[in-house]
Amino acid sequence: MHSRAFSSSLTRPDGDFAPRHHPGPSRQCRGLRRAPRGASVVASAGVSEVFSQIADGVLAVPPTAFGALGALGLIGAALFVADPEKRRSAQTTSAGGDEKEAVKGYFNSVGFERWNKIYGTTDEISSVQMDIRKGHAVTVDKVLRWITEDGSVKGVSVCDAGCGTGSLSIPLALQGAEVYGSDISSAMADEAARRYEEQSKAEISGRQATPRFEAKDLESLTGSYHTVCCIDVLIHYPPEKMAAMVKHLASLAGDRLILSFAPSTPALLLLKRIGEFFPKGSKATRAYLHKEEAVEAALREAGWKVTKREMTSTRFYYSRLLQAAPATS
Ligand SMILES: C[S@@+](CC[C@H](N)C(=O)[O-])C[C@H]1O[C@@H](n2cnc3c(N)ncnc32)[C@H](O)[C@@H]1O
Numbered sequence: 320m321h322s323r324a325f326s327s328s329l330t331r332p333d334g335d336f337a338p339r340h341h342p343g344p345s346r347q348c349r350g351l352r353r354a355p356r357g358a359s360v361v362a363s364a365g366v367s368e369v370f371s372q373i374a375d376g377v378l379a380v381p382p383t384a385f386g387a388l389g390a391l392g393l394i395g396a397a398l399f400v401a402d403p404e405k406r407r408s409a410q411t412t413s414a415g416g417d418e419k420e421a422v423k424g425y426f427n428s429v430g431f432e433r434w435n436k437i438y439g440t441t442d443e444i445s446s447v448q449m450d451i452r453k454g455h456a457v458t459v460d461k462v463l464r465w466i467t468e469d470g471s472v473k474g475v476s477v478c479d480a481g482c483g484t485g486s487l488s489i490p491l492a493l494q495g496a497e498v499y500g501s502d503i504s505s506a507m508a509d510e511a512a513r514r515y516e517e518q519s520k521a522e523i524s525g526r527q528a529t530p531r532f533e534a535k536d537l538e539s540l541t542g543s544y545h546t547v548c549c550i551d552v553l554i555h556y557p558p559e560k561m562a563a564m565v566k567h568l569a570s571l572a573g574d575r576l577i578l579s580f581a582p583s584t585p586a587l588l589l590l591k592r593i594g595e596f597f598p599k600g601s602k603a604t605r606a607y608l609h610k611e612e613a614v615e616a617a618l619r620e621a622g623w624k625v626t627k628r629e630m631t632s633t634r635f636y637y638s639r640l641l642q643a644a645p646a647t648s
Pocket residue numbers: 364365366419422426434438480481482483484485486487501502503504507535536537538549550551552555
């Protein structure tokens with residue numbers, strides 16, 4: 320049970336663990352086991368990805384390597400001395416030096432396969448991925464609650480920036496919101512459209528509104544929406560680019576902006592560093608944590624104020640969620 324010792328020493332379960340849209344873990348996935356050969360073990364690609372890097376890596380390490388908690392402490396200290404920048408540079412270089420292209424390539428290939436499974440219903444995933452699925456579902460539920468608590472969303476325009484496989488876009492569209500979902504990965508955007516087709520057929524109330532999905536990066540988004548959401552995407556933006564992106568997203572929103580990001584705290588920085596110890600070449604992209612004060616400052620500079628705040632923490636998934644409104648409202 321090496322991974323359990325690992326997780327309990329470095330993460331804190333919060334018990335907030337009741338997703339509505341996803342099935343619970345299968346018997347097989349509840350048991351801890353080595354990550355299957357060929358599983359994408361250390362790709363960094365979302366808020367939760369930082370932690371899956373670590374956890375999948377730990378599951379792939381012989382149990383004896385983590386026999387004692389003391390050993391883990393020593394490893395943690397050693398990791399702080401090691402510099403992961405070399406490996407990061409190598410990853411970007413292998414994508415022609417363009418970090419955004421590296422992210423796009425990842426989410427159109429091995430990253431798509433990985434996250435399509437995590438955001439799906441298959442039981443053929445590791446216990447870590449199952450934990451990430453549940454954590455993400457909790458975040459999505461919180462966002463849906465915020466958006467729907469003021470009444471019907473029928474006709475409300477929503478931009479889901481970095482929509483992935485449509486975990487947020489689809490339930491909103493099924494309730495009648497006018498959803499535009501975009502993602503840098505065409506594989507992700509196509510899968511979101513496919514899932515909507517499939518799920519809307521099963522709806523007794525029939526189709527309310529057909530969402531539009533498109534392959535487009537965050538920088539290229541234009542238009543004006545009542546609500547803009549950007550969930551678990553900012554991990555791909557370095558801190559020096561985060562503020563500009565937050566301002567850009569705010570410029571597209573009229574009434575509400577909902578953002579989530581992996582918060583930069585000492586404990587999570589340590590976890591991230593440990594995750595970086597288990598490289599997997601081209602399967603990995605960089606992952607960035609953000610200071611909550613910095614995100615809030617960017618919102619303030621854009622003329623927005625935080626109106627709601629939430630944190631979702633599971634063993635391997637950490638996501639700070641902020642809702643903002645124009646400061647003048
Ligand atoms: C961890 S997934 C989250 C997906 C979705 N927001 C959700 O919560 O289900 C991160 C997504 O961000 C997308 N992404 C990463 N960088 C992006 C960029 N610069 N522009 C648009 N999408 C991006 C990825 O392709 C991926 O689908």
